[in-house]
Amino acid sequence: MPIEIKMPALSPTMEEGTLAKWLVKEGDEVKSGDIMAEIETDKATMEFEAVDEGRIAKIMVAEGTDGVKVGAVIALLEGEDEESAPQPAATKEGAPAAAPADADHGKPADAAVAREEKPATPAPAPAPAPAAAHQDGERVKASPLARRIAADKGVDLSGVTGSGPNGRIVKADVEKAQPGAAAPAATAAAAPAEAPAVAAAPKPAQVPDIPHETTKLSNMRKTIARRLTESKQQVPHIYLTVDVQLDKLLKLRGELNAGLEARGVKLSVNDLLIKALAVSLIQVPKCNVMFTPDQLVSFHRADISVAVSTPEGLITPVITEADSASLSSISTRMKDLAARARDKKLKPEEFTGGTASLSNMGMFGIKQFEAVINPPQGMILAIGAGDKRPWVMPDGSLGVASIMSATGSFDHRAIDGADGAQLMQAFKTLVENPLSMLA
Structure with a gap:
């Protein structure tokens, strides 16, 4: 009997995917470990390996097909010990069609088919x-x-x-x-139960009669739209902003880069901010949390999800153990993860599971913004551009300093405003005295 090859769940959030490309064709022999197809998930394009050995008897889903549900049959594999006789036609879901009835019983195949289809036709019933x-x-x-x-x-x-x-x-x-x-x-009684479904499926907007072009939404863009909508609808955000002086951090970065030049490592400001956020979360553990319907999860290390812009949308590769990692390790890993994120080559474990997020739009000249929390995380830090501003110096004199604005978005179900304020204060202190986060 043919083995059903089903659409795999290649990431924790994957519910459906696009069968981007078949790397085998009907009649090909495959063995365990052979790459059979490329599948586009909600975050990346990944290779799908064969688990069993045999011959590709039939490809059920053509390449380029969107919206293939996880668990749907995409191909049939014929084992080596099976006869190569034609297989019964498969339904769209991959199940064999009803076989003709036994002639000895005198019942035509049509009757068997009718019996199979009969349950699908609802019989007249009393009033609902x-x-x-x-x-x-x-x-x-x-x-x-x-x-x-x-x-x-x-x-x-x-x-x-x-x-x-x-x-x-x-x-x-x-x-x-x-x-x-x-x-x-x-x-009226049914309305509350139906409201979420109505909100989740709004009517398409009327496109005005203006010259335009349309682009099909990728799985990644659909997932971003769904998750951000859920976050803003379900997570009560609270926003806290601080202005941070960068001069000491910029000076330390220059000194460290001079020492790391021989190793081919060049630290970015973002690398140091990742470290500062991670250490802040350890210092203020009430913010290093995740909210669930029946419990509050507190983490003992800080894994920072870092927003990376790609042609198809935003993805958040994770720097694990950022609180204890060296700056050179954070920098090297961040460059590698960002490059593979843009090529859609990240593994699922590389973009899931962070305890908090950081989004930096300073390179675009954005002075301040409020980021949307990435559920189920409890907070995200939004970094604005550093620029020269009038600043009151420690001795009370008025001078000019490099200042940036940082805004924390906190899930108010899990994190109180006072705890969020302590985190922002800890972050400001670490950035303005950067040697302390290296100790």
């Missing part, structure tokens, strides 16, 4: 449950004929006004009613 009673629990008064006609027409009797004795619904009342009619009370 909501139609059997009013919202207050009182049974709807209707004649048997009226009930039968209502079931055939799909009319909700709870929304029909009866003209018979004592308000009894009769044939004429049902024939006047519109199919699907429902009582206002029942509609």
Whole structure:
């Protein structure tokens, strides 16, 4: 019997993917470990390896197909010990079609097919449950004929006004009613449960009659849109901003880069800010948390997700153990992760599981912004551009210093404002006295 090859879940958040390219064709022999296809997930394009040995009997999903659900059959593999006789035609989901009936029983194949299809055709049934009673629990008064006609027409009797004795619904009342009619009370009661579905599937915007072009949404862009919408709808954000003097950090960076030049390492300002955020989270553990419906998870190390812009959207590779890692290690790993993120070559474990995030738009000249939290994390730090500003010096004199604004977005379900303020204060202190985060 052919082995079903199913769409794999190549990342923790993957629900569907695009079968970007087949690297085998029908009739090819494959063995365990052979690369069979390239699959585009919500974050990256990944290779799919064969697990079993055999011959590709049939490819069920053509390359370039979008929206292939995880678990859907994408190909059939014929083992080496199987006969190469033609296999029964497969359904869209990969299940064999109904076999012809045994001629000895005198029942044609069509009858078997009809039996298979019969459950899929809903039989006429009595009026649906909501139609059997009013919202207050009182049974709807209707004649048997009226009930039968209502079931055939799909009319909700709870929304029909009866003209018979004592308000009894009769044939004429049902024939006047519109199919699907429902009582206002029942509609109002159903509205709260249906609201999320309506919000999740808004009507497409009307495109104005202006010269334009359209671009198909990638899986990555769809995932970004869904997760950011969920974050803003479900996570109560609180924003806290501090201005930070950068002069000492910039000086230390120059000195470190001079010493690391022989090793081919060049630290960026962002590398030092990753380190500062990680150490801050260890100093203020109440912010290094994750909120779940029934518990608060507190982490004992700081893994920082760093926002990286790619042609298809934002992705957040993770610098693990950033609180204890050296600056040279953070810098080397960050460059590698960013390069592979732009090529969509990250492994799932490289962009999932961070404890907090950092997003830096200073290179674009953005002075300040408020980032959206990346659930289930409890916070994200938004970094603005550093520029020369008037500044009160430690001795009280007015001078000019390199200043940047940093804004923390905190999940207020998990992190109180005072705890968020302590984190921002710790971050400011570390950046303005950078040697302390290296100790």
